Amino acid sequence: MAMEKLDILGIGNAILDVQSRAEDADLDRLGMPKGGMSLIGTEDAERLYAAMGPGVESSGGSAANTCAAAAALGAKVGFLGKVADDELGRVFRHDITSAGVVFPTAPLAGGAPTARCLILVTPDGQRTMNTYLGACVSFGPKDLDADAIRAAQVTYLEGYLFDPPEAQAAFREAARIAHDAGRKVALSLSDAFCVGRHRDAFLDFVREETDILFANEHEILSLYQTEEFSEAAVAVRRDVGFAALTRSERGSVIFAGSGSFAVRAVPTRVVDTTGAGDAYAAGVLAGFARGLVPAECGRWGAIAAAEAISHFGARPQADLKALVAMKPRQLAEALG
């Protein structure tokens, strides 16, 4: 499609989240590794849903969450991802477009239903995710919108796209188109287990195609197969020009060129960590696209992450633009 200039184009799985509260004992009983993301098939999805408590449904998907939050911060954003032509697909489309994100991908007709992620949130706010990929497995190079990629300052890819095989191909093609147009490519490692499943492919992609990398501590340690954060930090500075590494309540560190910037976490009530990393990436990318210095990009990321953590659900519920403009005391009140 012909497209005006974009700050960020996200490419990722288009997923509806179904969130439910659970106890740690429930995770044990269901055999789920806490804090991780597992891929499940139709039957497991039905069995797990039946075993879950009352749910709350909202649009999710890692890169899609980032797109919604970046738009809330004032960035011009597009998203590519595959829903089905069904009720949940229409909900996903409504939510992302009404968040101000351009969403040109056509729905899948007559195939698998729209993807859903069954999320169990434990009392400590940690989320454990089970993803039924549904229509997302059909996202492939044919769904790339080359004009949109060329129109975007940054094309942002979620690491979860390494799981559906067609998406992985689309992913590499998208990076090629972006770089040919002189644009930047950003990648989020998404999940330590996902990195473990596809480590060599991730390493190649980080070294060859990634200009901006997002990872949490578990993910970056898994990528470089080390137990020392400082070792991973040396490796990532060698491999990419701009890396933002998050460390939960210890904040984040941004390596940009030869500089490194420690960013404090913004204190908040921990209700549900779903989408915290996605929101952090949104803050950093929205700041980056606006030309802010790395430390300020990190501050935007920390504020967006705190907002995501303070409520149930991954997409922003507060006015993020107002939050980043607040003084620290006001901010503490707004997020307390």
Added chain:
Amino acid sequence: MAMEKLDILGIGNAILDVQSRAEDADLDRLGMPKGGMSLIGTEDAERLYAAMGPGVESSGGSAANTCAAAAALGAKVGFLGKVADDELGRVFRHDITSAGVVFPTAPLAGGAPTARCLILVTPDGQRTMNTYLGACVSFGPKDLDADAIRAAQVTYLEGYLFDPPEAQAAFREAARIAHDAGRKVALSLSDAFCVGRHRDAFLDFVREETDILFANEHEILSLYQTEEFSEAAVAVRRDVGFAALTRSERGSVIFAGSGSFAVRAVPTRVVDTTGAGDAYAAGVLAGFARGLVPAECGRWGAIAAAEAISHFGARPQADLKALVAMKPRQLAEALG
């Protein structure tokens, strides 16, 4: 169905809520009376959904919310209401049964889709609702489960059932079955506009069939067409044996026989008032079914209402049983 003893059987509209944040100016633009509930048709529902921001979906319905919260307080609860045989109907069934509520009503096949309520939540926490009744309009006397009604200490009816004509007939039939079995009938007035639409029918039903009445200030003033709360209080004490009248942050008053009991509101952050009245009724009815004194029933109601107000969405998200067992200071921390 054969049914073991129930504390509460709720009968109401089976609805999925779609909640979205909005500004007061949006309500003005869309011509919606703030804080009320309007009935809308298919076309208006589509138009309004398109105009709304990103949504969060969760099971709702006034009596159904009350049932879920009463079950969370330890009561044995059943619910009768009509969903369609579709995706949203399955979500509704999952949510209410996984909350511990027995839900014997068969889904509607081949008719209207499952009902939904489009809810705009303004920054003051007030909710403005637009209900597309869908499959609910087909709920009628044939859907009454006489055994379940006879098995229940209290049959609880939401006033919104006066809107679908078949439901109004079912409503009266349910009261007859309950009273013939020596059981009690509880009614919530639901909405001042709904009372205005059906005032004579409401007055008859309150006087002839209602043992336990729930109403907020607007509703009780509308029912008795007065502007004085004290006048309405005199009238309601004459008409029903047990009445619980809520007055937002001023708490509630319970009239039981010749006694009257003032109940303080439990302070909390006001995020979203959706379901606050439903949760209050749940606390009072769960306490009543357990034989608690009226003041303690009111305290349970106030705590359940505060929990509902402290988060986005109508159904409980915290452990209500633990909340009612807490000392005031603990409670203030848990709900702060």
